[in-house]
Amino acid sequence: MTRRRGWTSAVAGIASRQTRVLLKSPALLIPSLLFPMLFFAALAGGLAELARVPGFDYPAGYTSFQFVFVLFQASMFGGVFTGFAAARDFESGFARRLLLAVPHRSAILVGYVVSAMVRAAIIMAFVTVVALLAGLDLIGSPLDVGLLFALALLSNILGSLWALGIALRFRTMNVAPLMQVPFFVLLFLAPVYVPLDLLSGWIREIADVNPVTFLLEAGRALLVGEAGPVGTAWLVILIGGIILGIWSLAALRSAERG
Amino acid sequence: MPAIEVHALTRAFKKGPRAVDGIDLTVDEGEIYGFLGPNGAGKSTTVLMLTTLLPPTSGTALVAGFDVVKDGARVRGAIGAALQEAALDRFLTGWEHVRLQGALHGMSRSDIERRGGELLDRVGMREAASRKVGGYSGGMKRRLDLALALLHRPRVLFLDEPTTGLDPQSRAALWNEVARLSRDEGVTVFLTTQYLEEADALAGRVGIIDHGTIVAEGTPTALKAEIGRASVEIEPHEAARLADLERTLAQFGTAIAAPATGAAIRLDAGVADVAPIVRALDAEGIRIHQLRLREPTLDDVFLEKTGRTLQGSGDSATEGDEA
Missing domain, CATH: 3.30.70.100 (Alpha-Beta Plaits)
Structure with missing residues (x-):
């Protein structure tokens, strides 16, 4: 067995186990599906009148405008929920099996991240079907829309690396709020309800530097095939991935020290 | 070459005493080594260090010829371990655990199926293996855990109090399997236990640990003869x-x-x-x-060496802030 084959096999094993558990226990999957649906219903349904605000000129309509937010939110929180799963594994002792058997332990981290992406893909598919039924308008080219979904799926990595960093450091479910709250704050300090240009005051100043803003603005631009901060969004994913990758690897070392 | 070679191995915890305090021990290939001591004596901490789950504070430990600190990946490839709490996922079936374990060790799919089936048969879990672990009894979980620990054909097997909580029948079955592994397959077994009869029945040599130090070591017969x-x-x-x-x-x-x-x-x-x-x-x-x-029994040996009986000494002992 080569080192690479062993590593890949461990990643696949961990990701496959997480996915099996997720599909076998609806109690674990339903919250991941329910959260974005509630947001979608509340934002796209309840706040649809915001589309009449002067200056709101999103060509695909308010439902599509909110779909992008819900898509990113669902994907990122798919990653956070995987952090919960890792914390549960440490609490139950199951993580010891992984730490004992996997020769190169970075495979554990990557295995969880891959399983988070699978989870996110399931949720994103579900959200998209519901949004299409609710009137989602995909104006952009297939390539643009594909890039939107790729961007949203990769943002899941940021959520999972952050949450895994917390889970591996504290190894208990008691820190679940620490995994969620920063992403809630980041998401809601971005242009959630109206485009960035319509925000003003302190929230505009924060939104201007909030990395999630670039993801949402790029996503909304891709959905309708317009120009937007797409390059910056990819940079956010790349830099965020590197920083949070280092953060979660350090947490793995902390877990190894016991 | 010894299967396990430990020198001055120490583990100190921030808020507790030294859980393991400079122990030396050597276990030969194919030997069953019984590591005996009350709760909190340092048995589990020693196992955690030897299985690379906890780094030592100082000292060295070679397992299967590899340093547990510098060469942890190779150590993990050479050992199998069934620890005190069987680390199983209640949502997965026995077979799914086998496939996961095989994947973690990088085994081929055909090897996992062949070896997994053979081991499930050997521990009497073939029929139950298609059911979720959540419905298993304690004994079934232990047997599955043992099969998983053996899946990748480890050279050294760590069993941390493997029969705690088992009924006499399951305990006897597990003893037979451990003895067979050592006798027929040459697997080195490092067995921790609080049960004297277990160490007496299985172990070729016994080390007695108390408050983190090894207070006696030898064959059960020799140790008892020492008391005389x-x-x-x-x-x-x-x-x-x-x-x-x-x-x-x-x-x-x-x-x-x-x-x-x-x-x-x-x-x-x-x-x-x-x-x-x-x-x-x-x-x-x-x-x-x-x-x-x-x-004389091994309890007498423990009494002679520590001034306390083994069975009654666990409550006062502490193992510090274990991981």
Whole structure:
């Protein structure tokens, strides 16, 4: 067995186990599906009148405008929920099996991240079907829309690396709020309800530097095939991935020290 | 080359005493080594260090020839471990655990199926393997855990209190399998236990650990022979004569721990002292309610080395802030 084959096999094993558990226990999957649906219903349904605000000129309509937010939110929180799963594994002792058997332990981290992406893909598919039924308008080219979904799926990595960093450091479910709250704050300090240009005051100043803003603005631009901060969004994913990758690897070392 | 070689291995925790305090030990290939001690003595901490789950504070440990700190990946490839709590996922079936374990070790799919089936048969879990682990009994979980630990054909097997909580039948089955592994497959077994009879039945050599240090080591026979002398425990018919009983017995040996209702001594002259003791008690008018003569056991060895009995010493011990 080569080192690479062993590593890949461990990643696949961990990701496959997480996915099996997720599909076998609806109690674990339903919250991941329910959260974005509630947001979608509340934002796209309840706040649809915001589309009449002067200056709101999103060509695909308010439902599509909110779909992008819900898509990113669902994907990122798919990653956070995987952090919960890792914390549960440490609490139950199951993580010891992984730490004992996997020769190169970075495979554990990557295995969880891959399983988070699978989870996110399931949720994103579900959200998209519901949004299409609710009137989602995909104006952009297939390539643009594909890039939107790729961007949203990769943002899941940021959520999972952050949450895994917390889970591996504290190894208990008691820190679940620490995994969620920063992403809630980041998401809601971005242009959630109206485009960035319509925000003003302190929230505009924060939104201007909030990395999630670039993801949402790029996503909304891709959905309708317009120009937007797409390059910056990819940079956010790349830099965020590197920083949070280092953060979660350090947490793995902390877990190894016991 | 020894399968396990440990020098001055130490683990200190921030808020506790040294859980393991500079132990040295060597386990030969194919040997079953019993690591005996009460709760909190340092057994599990030692296992965690030897299996790369906890780094030592100082000292060195080689397992299967690899350093547990510098070459952890190779150590993990060479060992199998079934720890105190069987680390199983209640949502997965036995077979799904087998496939996961095989994947973690990088085994091919065909090898996992072949070896997994063979091991599930051997531990009597083939039929149950298609059911979710959540419905398994404690004994079934232990047996599955053992099969998983053996899946990748480890050279060294760590079993941390493998029979705790098992019924006598499951315990006997597990003993048979462990003995067979060592005898037929040459697997080195490092077995921690609080059960004296387990160490006596299985282990070629025994190390006794207390407060983080090894207080005795050798074959069970040699350790018991070191103590050498039998002991006698007597309960008087009238509780009021207990003090007289103790005074009389003191002429024949050294007092050792006994139940509150009686007295016990290690016999200076061995079994030959029993008849004179009975005569002396008769002469004093002390009627005997119960008399028990005991050959030395590993508990006696523990008592001799630590001043405490093994079975009763666990409660006061601590193992610090374990991971």
